[in-house]
Amino acid sequence: MAVFKDYKKQIMNAAHNERIGLALSRAIKSYRANIRSALQKFPHTYQMAEEVRQIKENAIGQMEKLAQQACEAIEENKGKAYIARTPRDALEIIDGLVGKGKLIVKGKSMTSEEIDLREHLEKQGNEVYETDLGEFIIQKLGSRPMHITSPAIHVPKEDVAELFSKITGQTLSTDISSLVATARRLLREKYFAADIGMSGANVVAADTGTLFLIENEGNIRLSTGAPPVHIALVGMEKLVPTFGDACKVAEVTWRFANYTVPSYVSLVSGPSKTGDIEKVTTYGAHGPAEFHVIFMDAGRTRLAKHPVLRQALYCLRCGGCLYECPVFAVTAGHFGDRYFAGIGAVWAALLTGDIEKGAAVAYTCLTCGRCKVRCPMKIDTPEMVVELRALLTEDSGQAVSFKLE
Amino acid sequence: MSKKPKDVIPPGLAYIGDNILTRNNIIGAPKASGAKWAKDLSLPTRSGTVFFAGCGYQYAGELEALSSLIRSMDKSRIGAELPMGIASLQKKIGVDLGGVYRKVMSKSSPSDAQPLVDAVAVLSKLGVEVGYLAEDEPCCGGLLHYAGMRREFAENARRVYDKLKSLGVKRVIGIVPSCTYTLRKLVADCVPGYDIEVRHFVEVVQERVDSARLRFPRQARIVYHDPCQLSRYLGLIEEPRRILKSIEGIELVEPEWTCGEWSTCCGGGGGFEAVFPELSHILAVNRVRELTGTGAEMIVTQCPGCIMQLKAGLKEVKADNVQVLDLAQVVAMAM
Numbered sequence: 001m002a003v004f005k006d007y008k009k010q011i012m013n014a015a016h017n018e019r020i021g022l023a024l025s026r027a028i029k030s031y032r033a034n035i036r037s038a039l040q041k042f043p044h045t046y047q048m049a050e051e052v053r054q055i056k057e058n059a060i061g062q063m064e065k066l067a068q069q070a071c072e073a074i075e076e077n078k079g080k081a082y083i084a085r086t087p088r089d090a091l092e093i094i095d096g097l098v099g100k101g102k103l104i105v106k107g108k109s110m111t112s113e114e115i116d117l118r119e120h121l122e123k124q125g126n127e128v129y130e131t132d133l134g135e136f137i138i139q140k141l142g143s144r145p146m147h148i149t150s151p152a153i154h155v156p157k158e159d160v161a162e163l164f165s166k167i168t169g170q171t172l173s174t175d176i177s178s179l180v181a182t183a184r185r186l187l188r189e190k191y192f193a194a195d196i197g198m199s200g201a202n203v204v205a206a207d208t209g210t211l212f213l214i215e216n217e218g219n220i221r222l223s224t225g226a227p228p229v230h231i232a233l234v235g236m237e238k239l240v241p242t243f244g245d246a247c248k249v250a251e252v253t254w255r256f257a258n259y260t261v262p263s264y265v266s267l268v269s270g271p272s273k274t275g276d277i278e279k280v281t282t283y284g285a286h287g288p289a290e291f292h293v294i295f296m297d298a299g300r301t302r303l304a305k306h307p308v309l310r311q312a313l314y315c316l317r318c319g320g321c322l323y324e325c326p327v328f329a330v331t332a333g334h335f336g337d338r339y340f341a342g343i344g345a346v347w348a349a350l351l352t353g354d355i356e357k358g359a360a361v362a363y364t365c366l367t368c369g370r371c372k373v374r375c376p377m378k379i380d381t382p383e384m385v386v387e388l389r390a391l392l393t394e395d396s397g398q399a400v401s402f403k404l405e
Numbered sequence: 406m407s408k409k410p411k412d413v414i415p416p417g418l419a420y421i422g423d424n425i426l427t428r429n430n431i432i433g434a435p436k437a438s439g440a441k442w443a444k445d446l447s448l449p450t451r452s453g454t455v456f457f458a459g460c461g462y463q464y465a466g467e468l469e470a471l472s473s474l475i476r477s478m479d480k481s482r483i484g485a486e487l488p489m490g491i492a493s494l495q496k497k498i499g500v501d502l503g504g505v506y507r508k509v510m511s512k513s514s515p516s517d518a519q520p521l522v523d524a525v526a527v528l529s530k531l532g533v534e535v536g537y538l539a540e541d542e543p544c545c546g547g548l549l550h551y552a553g554m555r556r557e558f559a560e561n562a563r564r565v566y567d568k569l570k571s572l573g574v575k576r577v578i579g580i581v582p583s584c585t586y587t588l589r590k591l592v593a594d595c596v597p598g599y600d601i602e603v604r605h606f607v608e609v610v611q612e613r614v615d616s617a618r619l620r621f622p623r624q625a626r627i628v629y630h631d632p633c634q635l636s637r638y639l640g641l642i643e644e645p646r647r648i649l650k651s652i653e654g655i656e657l658v659e660p661e662w663t664c665g666e667w668s669t670c671c672g673g674g675g676g677f678e679a680v681f682p683e684l685s686h687i688l689a690v691n692r693v694r695e696l697t698g699t700g701a702e703m704i705v706t707q708c709p710g711c712i713m714q715l716k717a718g719l720k721e722v723k724a725d726n727v728q729v730l731d732l733a734q735v736v737a738m739a740m
Contacts, residue, residue, distance in 0.1 A: 004413075004486075005486070008681070011681070011684065015684050015687055032662050326669050326670050326672065326688050326691065326692075330684070330687055330688070330691070331684075355413055356413055359413035359414075362553075363414075363415050363680050364680075364681070365675075366688075367675040368633040368637070368670035368674040368675075369633055369637040370637070370666075370667065370668075370669070370670070373666050382675075386550060386551060388553075389551075389552065389553025390555035392553065393413055393553040
């Protein structure tokens, strides 16, 4: 009960924190208005979402094959590709590439949160900058992300002003545009001084080995374009068979993340190259000379075998469900572990392998089902949550085999 | 840190689960007290079509008392887990602490079960005669499912089916959304060859409502709250609205974003109030604010859990002028 008690205490502290409630009620209101108009403008999205559900169902059934195929394509493009079975494997591969004492700029990635990548790299003696504004705020606050697309969703502007004042030693107002300009100034030189840029990916086309990176700030373009090395860490569930499939997945993802279209979508398939001098192909023209992609399993292929829980792998990480969860509206990411709300319980159980932790998150779900109404993949989270509760409470050994090592 | 798997069920849900298995109702009360509401109605206890009253309405007074007690414990430093754990333990050694609470705390009044009396009357006036199994009505066991007690739920499901069959039941008309969904879907999934037709009150009423000429005694601006299990689980969204719109004198209003399939949970979903009593109350207050934001003077819904939650929420925001009524009560008043 100790785990549950601590967790419940955290949840209740969050629920009594009026700033979280205030920040979220603003965010929910604007999300609903934005997605309504985005879907009105592009009504084909609904049908495309159904198509994407088929694409994902098919892809999740053959993740292993797609990962092999993507690795071959990336190698053919003169990049390097790896398959990491466990978080430890992933960290070892990354350590081998990074070494120590490096300056690293990083785009926001939930998969890297999963394995505490930033903390690990810092422990190895590297200097790491989160470049997504929300993630930068979280890093500087020493906090953790509270939403998958808007990590600092629970932090109101007053708190950001206080934080940035402390960093710069100047007294900053709560004017949002000047706060944004401050972050820009603080990070600008880092992109060009960095030894390594890191990112995740929203979706990957296995046939061409292309990573799709969706963003609005431009920090991912800079992080993956300016430094001499680009390393991407990608969950295996992000793989789909073809480039055409990936385009559809990307569009549905950003639409349900409430955008008509994001400012930037970067497609990266290999290192930077030129043949402009005597048609001799030379790597590292303006972008990175090295391109490394790590596909991480970390329980995903096992999860794919479960008839009910495999739905968690269809998730596009648009974050839409979180805006519809009544518990999330008052607790933010305290309801969850690395991933949040009801679907986050499945990930908590899978990734931590801790029955108590998984159960604590699973029993925080109302099973009210509004997340499913929002979900473009129509993931039945209440069904998964009840299944997970049954697995965790049964002594049939199923729960144990579901765990990671 | 190895845990016996059963230990991960939060004590509140474990307590309810135990009550279902040992007393055949979620509160652990004697079955006869649940059947009290119907004692003057002389409904047949054996019939092909039965009205399924469910625990929520029948023990509304007891549930309200117990939940307000747990909530205050949860706010204190004691927490809800300890008393729920103790209640289970004491029951094991033969002391029914829950029973003591119920006797002391229960403000059980006839009005708690009024929705049941009204529902039966409405059905009768619309030409639908039903029986009521009284003490023989089994607990659907839905909360065992949501608690994660899958094996116990499946065993209970089999007993429920056998009981209903042995009493000659062919058709069930449910009123509690969760019981109705459980009997229609979850129990059916556990029992091969399940052949009991399960419908909800609103389905039956909306088919017959046009001929009824309903008129509410006064002009009233009402907002309808969709229970999760009725709207998203059973897909009954238009039916209750059709009924309400057919009543002269009623103006139906809706919150901007949160109605129909987008309705916000009252905070009581799946036994949540037994696990997070205080948080559940916060969610109830949030939902009440969405509903009263429409300027309605009355909230109409049809779920004993929602009714309990919304009443507590209204009390918290001191909205004394707003009333919560069951749909069956509203229809009965309009007949």
